[in-house]
Amino acid sequence: MSESARRQLAGRGIPVPGNDIDTDRIIPARFLKTVTNEGLGLHAFEDARKHDPEHPFNQKAYEGASVLVAGLNFGCGSSREHAPESLKQWGIKAIVGGSFAEIFFGNCTMLGIPCMSIDNEDVLWLQRAVGRDPRQSVTVDVEKQEVRFGDRVIKGRMPDGARNQLVSGAWNATGVLLEAGDAIEATAKRLPYVSGF
Amino acid sequence: MASSLLDKVWDAHTVRTLPSGQTQLLIGLHLIHEVTSPQAFQAMRELKLPVRMPGRTFATLDHIIPTTAQQRPFKDEVAEEMTVHLVRNSEQSGVSLFGLDSGKQGIVHVIGPELGLTQPGMTIACGDSHTATHGAVGAIAFGIGTSQVRDVLATQCLAMAKPKLRQVRVDGALSRGVYAKDVILAIIRALGVNGGVGYAYEYAGAVVDRMTMEERLTICNMSIEGGARFGYVNPDRITFDYLRGRQYAPQGAAFDRATTWWKGMASDQDTRYDDVKRLDGSAIPPMVTWGINPGQSVGVGERIPSPESAPEQERATYREGLAHMGFEAGQPIAGAKIDVVFIGSCTNSRLSDLRVAAAVAKGNRVAKSVRAIVVPGSQQVAKAAEAEGLHEIFREAGFEWRNAGCSMCLGMNDDKLRGREMSASTSNRNFIGRQGSPTGRTLLMSPAMAAAAALNGAVTDVREMIQPAGSEVKS
Ligand code: SF4
Numbered sequence: 046m047s048e049s050a051r052r053q054l055a056g057r058g059i060p061v062p063g064n065d066i067d068t069d070r071i072i073p074a075r076f077l078k079t080v081t082n083e084g085l086g087l088h089a090f091e092d093a094r095k096h097d098p099e100h101p102f103n104q105k106a107y108e109g110a111s112v113l114v115a116g117l118n119f120g121c122g123s124s125r126e127h128a129p130e131s132l133k134q135w136g137i138k139a140i141v142g143g144s145f146a147e148i149f150f151g152n153c154t155m156l157g158i159p160c161m162s163i164d165n166e167d168v169l170w171l172q173r174a175v176g177r178d179p180r181q182s183v184t185v186d187v188e189k190q191e192v193r194f195g196d197r198v199i200k201g202r203m204p205d206g207a208r209n210q211l212v213s214g215a216w217n218a219t220g221v222l223l224e225a226g227d228a229i230e231a232t233a234k235r236l237p238y239v240s241g242f
Numbered sequence: 243m244a245s246s247l248l249d250k251v252w253d254a255h256t257v258r259t260l261p262s263g264q265t266q267l268l269i270g271l272h273l274i275h276e277v278t279s280p281q282a283f284q285a286m287r288e289l290k291l292p293v294r295m296p297g298r299t300f301a302t303l304d305h306i307i308p309t310t311a312q313q314r315p316f317k318d319e320v321a322e323e324m325t326v327h328l329v330r331n332s333e334q335s336g337v338s339l340f341g342l343d344s345g346k347q348g349i350v351h352v353i354g355p356e357l358g359l360t361q362p363g364m365t366i367a368c369g370d371s372h373t374a375t376h377g378a379v380g381a382i383a384f385g386i387g388t389s390q391v392r393d394v395l396a397t398q399c400l401a402m403a404k405p406k407l408r409q410v411r412v413d414g415a416l417s418r419g420v421y422a423k424d425v426i427l428a429i430i431r432a433l434g435v436n437g438g439v440g441y442a443y444e445y446a447g448a449v450v451d452r453m454t455m456e457e458r459l460t461i462c463n464m465s466i467e468g469g470a471r472f473g474y475v476n477p478d479r480i481t482f483d484y485l486r487g488r489q490y491a492p493q494g495a496a497f498d499r500a501t502t503w504w505k506g507m508a509s510d511q512d513t514r515y516d517d518v519k520r521l522d523g524s525a526i527p528p529m530v531t532w533g534i535n536p537g538q539s540v541g542v543g544e545r546i547p548s549p550e551s552a553p554e555q556e557r558a559t560y561r562e563g564l565a566h567m568g569f570e571a572g573q574p575i576a577g578a579k580i581d582v583v584f585i586g587s588c589t590n591s592r593l594s595d596l597r598v599a600a601a602v603a604k605g606n607r608v609a610k611s612v613r614a615i616v617v618p619g620s621q622q623v624a625k626a627a628e629a630e631g632l633h634e635i636f637r638e639a640g641f642e643w644r645n646a647g648c649s650m651c652l653g654m655n656d657d658k659l660r661g662r663e664m665s666a667s668t669s670n671r672n673f674i675g676r677q678g679s680p681t682g683r684t685l686l687m688s689p690a691m692a693a694a695a696a697l698n699g700a701v702t703d704v705r706e707m708i709q710p711a712g713s714e715v716k717s
Contacts (some may be wrong), residue, residue: 154389
């Protein structure tokens with residue numbers, strides 16, 4: 046098994062309640078003024094945290110958490126990979142949510158962060174449960190598509206492609222894509238707009 | 243078997259099926275800008291990989307550049323550094339850059355179609371979520387993250403899962419004072435901000451068929467605001483007429499051969515869609531958002547809805563939206579006070595947008611309490627607008643006329659809301675903090691409605707200001 050394989054991840058949870066949390070909220074654009082990814086973790090949810098002292102990312106109880114529990118349509122909006130990167134640097138290793146915006150989901154996969162969808166009722170249950178017991182570990186089982194907390198097993202969903210990439214460790218796609226070799230140029234040549242009309 | 247444009251483009255660009263089950267998809271056109279590319283080039287250096295097909299990537303500067311004084315070095319040191327990186331990365335890898343002195347610089351989604359880089363039947367990727375804009379010419383275009391920018395630079399390919407296909411039909415005819423922006427806001431309101439997740443949207447129907455290319459660009463631009471990563475319109479006569487003669491479009495006899503291929507890429511008559519949704523274009527009014535996502539909108543004559551009227555799972559976001567905006571449920575949106583007007587962004591900064599706004603502004607004055615800026619989408623748009631004297635109309639009315647860039651769409655340069663200012667904006671996102679102030683507030687609307695808001699200092703039904711004949715303004 047490759048060391049990058051993401052079969053199963055476990056860690057303490059942190060609930061981020063609410064639906065349609067966009068990537069501008071996760072990391073405001075002014076922190077994108079950089080040519081590196083350095084220090085992005087410090088600014089995760091910066092404005093939301095300033096505005097709300099009770100924001101989960103401000104709470105001592107969730108320090109050291111690594112499984113974020115989000116609502117519906119998490120990560121909508123801008124394609125900025127700075128958003129999952131900032132969460133990753135903050136310590137997030139997996140995200141469980143009601144649903145995910147597509148580009149955000151793809152970006153997370155590329156960073157080796159599994160995003161597991163569960164039913165919205167289960168989201169609300171898990172957010173409350175984690176809130177009651179932040180020390181208890183949440184397990185995100187990518188291979189079996191389930192989320193476990195205490196003795197509760199919640200059925201999860203993840204598209205096959207991303208799941209296979211994560212489980213096999215091939216989530217960083219560059220190497221896999223390079224393996225196609227000359228087939229890339231051959232495909233390009235068949236396109237009239239590449240070879241000339 | 244009948245197939246869709248999505249099927250045909252996908253098949254033509256499939257290199258192979260990956261072990262994960264995803265498609266290794268060739269990317270025909272790759273567009274980059276200064277914000278999401280530096281880390282990708284850094285990764286390329288770390289991997290010691292060259293850019294695989296430098297001729298198929300084009301770069302421009304749009305997100306962070308100032309729209310006032312543009313002498314280098316920029317006053318903003320980070321903006322300068324990001325520019326230096328893009329220039330150097332482009333030069334070292336042999337990628338063409340449309341820089342500030344090119345006469346062709348502008349917002350990436352404005353210049354692609356304008357230069358004819360964007361063509362039917364292509365796959366197009368860009369590290370920007372509004373890449374579906376290019377779908378208006380009949381391309382499969384989508385936004386990607388920085389790791390995927392790296393993948394395209396290194397391999398000219400992406401690992402992608404093919405989306406399902408939904409046809410969104412807008413039939414009937416738009417009424418006076420209603421524009422493409424209103425249509426897409428109405429679509430997002432009807433289908434939801436995440437209704438398109440997992441889908442590509444094929445926009446069709448009589449309203450779309452009659453639209454100009456610039457109007458189609460506005461529609462496709464906001465696909466992602468409805469959750470759809472891809473959105474396109476089948477190429478037709480309007481598409482070909484738009485592309486003819488553009489710098490990177492095929493020329494002469496090659497153009498005719500290209501037209502034949504392009505026509506063949508359009509969805510077949512009897513294509514079967516995974517889903518079809520219909521809207522009556524005749525029923526769409528000028529739209530205005532009242533909340534904190536682009537689905538929270540109403541017709542300009544409507545009242546702001548109450549959370550109780552929303553489906554259960556949207557109520558919390560409704561309440562959050564009302565609280566952030568300082569609105570009461572039941573309040574009419576018309577009359578909401580405006581501090582700032584922004585006419586620009588990849589949604590609405592093209593010549594036709596500026597013409598419509600200028601027609602409303604002409605001979606009138608921006609309200610004293612309002613600061614209003616017009617930011618053309620590209621240097622070429624600016625030049626064409628100036629040739630028609632639009633800049634004079636705007637200036638005489640009290641609008642500032644700026645240089646091309648993303649500007650107050652995301653507030654990465656000096657163009658930002660201050661404090662709780664309320665803006666009437668032709669951009670595409672009303673997210674909290676989007677326009678540069680964490681407490682700033684954004685109302686999205688069409689260029690005509692934004693111009694009307696500038697003159698009145700409040701949300702106004704632009705239909706009351708334009709004469710039945712079309713775009714002439716009542717004095
Ligand atoms: S104008 Fe706005 S939405 Fe468009 S590319 Fe620029 S920042 Fe993104």
